[in-house]
Amino acid sequence: MAEAVLIDLFGLKLNSQKNCHQTLLKTLNAVQYHHAAKAKFLCIMCCSNISYERDGEQDNCEIETSNGLSALLEEFEIVSCPSMAATLYTIKQKIDEKNLSSIKTHHSNDIWIMGRKEPDSYDGITTNQRGVTIAALGADCIPIVFADPVKKACGVAHAGWKGTLLGVAMATVNAMIAEYGCSLEDIVVVLGPSVGPCCFTLPRESAEAFHNLHPACVQLFDSPNPCIDIRKATRILLEQGGILPQNIQDQNQDLNLCTSCHPDKFFSHVRDGLNFGTQIGFISIKE
Numbered sequence: 444m445a446e447a448v449l450i451d452l453f454g455l456k457l458n459s460q461k462n463c464h465q466t467l468l469k470t471l472n473a474v475q476y477h478h479a480a481k482a483k484f485l486c487i488m489c490c491s492n493i494s495y496e497r498d499g500e501q502d503n504c505e506i507e508t509s510n511g512l513s514a515l516l517e518e519f520e521i522v523s524c525p526s527m528a529a530t531l532y533t534i535k536q537k538i539d540e541k542n543l544s545s546i547k548t549h550h551s552n553d554i555w556i557m558g559r560k561e562p563d564s565y566d567g568i569t570t571n572q573r574g575v576t577i578a579a580l581g582a583d584c585i586p587i588v589f590a591d592p593v594k595k596a597c598g599v600a601h602a603g604w605k606g607t608l609l610g611v612a613m614a615t616v617n618a619m620i621a622e623y624g625c626s627l628e629d630i631v632v633v634l635g636p637s638v639g640p641c642c643f644t645l646p647r648e649s650a651e652a653f654h655n656l657h658p659a660c661v662q663l664f665d666s667p668n669p670c671i672d673i674r675k676a677t678r679i680l681l682e683q684g685g686i687l688p689q690n691i692q693d694q695n696q697d698l699n700l701c702t703s704c705h706p707d708k709f710f711s712h713v714r715d716g717l718n719f720g721t722q723i724g725f726i727s728i729k730e
Contacts, residue, residue, distance in 0.1 A: 447596075453574045552609040554600075554618045566606050567615040569598035571623050571728065578725035579635075582712040583643070583702050584675060586635035586724030587612055589619060596623040604645065607673050608652050613684040629687035634693040635724040637674055638713050639701030644668040658681070674699070 529699070555562055557570035557577065568577045571594070579586040579599035584606070589598035600615040612632070619625040640662050645653075650669040653660040656680050662670040676693055693699060702709035702722070710720035 455467050457553050489624040513647045522628060527675075529654070530639040539627045542657045552606060552611040552614040554598075554611075554614050556618060556622050566602070566611050567598060567600040567618065568598065569615060569618045569622060573728050576727040578723050580721040580723050581635060581637060581702075582710045582719050583638035586722055587615070587677070588635070588726050589615055590618060590631045590633075590726060591629050592631070593629040594623045594625045595728055596625055597728060599724060601636070602635075602673065602677055604643075604649070604653075604671060604673050607680070608656075610680060612677050612681055616681070616684060616686065628687055628690075630686060631690045632681055632686055632692065633724070634674060634677060634691070635700055636696060636700060636702050636709050636722055638703050638711065639699075640670040640672040641676070641701055642703035643671050644712055645671050670709040676726060 481663050518603065546584055551564070551613050553562060553565040554567035554569060555565040557568060557572060557575070568579075569589075570577055577597065577599045579588070581601060584601055585602035587600040589600070592595070596619050598613050598615045598619050602611050616625075616627070616632075617696045619630065620627070644650075645668065647664075647667060647669060650664065650671060653676055654664055654669075656676055658664070660672050660676040660679070662672070672701050674693055678688075678693060681691055682688055690729055697705075697708060701709065703711040703714040709722060712719045
């Protein structure tokens, strides 16, 4: 069964406002006829408006409730955001708002095995249930996503510097092994964006634990506040625990960019103080 049907109107260019309405009406009728009974969610996603050309120049055509569209649009959710990424994220939130389980952060290594009684706080979740989404938030801490395509199990973890040292990543892996019979060589781990050593420091007494793990995790160790690489520390701990190096994804696309250094891409507590948002790493198993 289709979870959702999305109508993508981003970048749509039409030769008249009339044609804009006619095209939209025809599309909505077709989607409703073929998918309404099966899909849980029917959605139109667009930017603030749709562009069309008039006399060789671009103009805007907002989605209006006219020309027979009014009744039909009531059957659809309209999501309008400045960018495709923001729109897809909003849609994902709407789809999963009843089935989403996110971590109750405590900067620990406690893991919730979904299906058991939910603890008051935890920094990791594992599940093999279909049709639910589990999520880890992070605004400088690492949102980590785990997947075993063989045993069809998954997990998420929130790894700040304390959770990293406490081994929350491998605690999540070990929970998947114990609960679902996963094998280390089958588990794939994705490290979401986090603060880099360029922007994150700790007092030397706290930095010593990272230095003891591996000197490469610390820069300027002799300074009062050494720079800490929590991503490198997490990779080292995962590899020490038996995760294959090639199964740890931490460099693809923008994953290795520092959240604090890139305000155009990421939220950051280090950079923004108390007025900050969060990134989210989420995963679900198809029904």
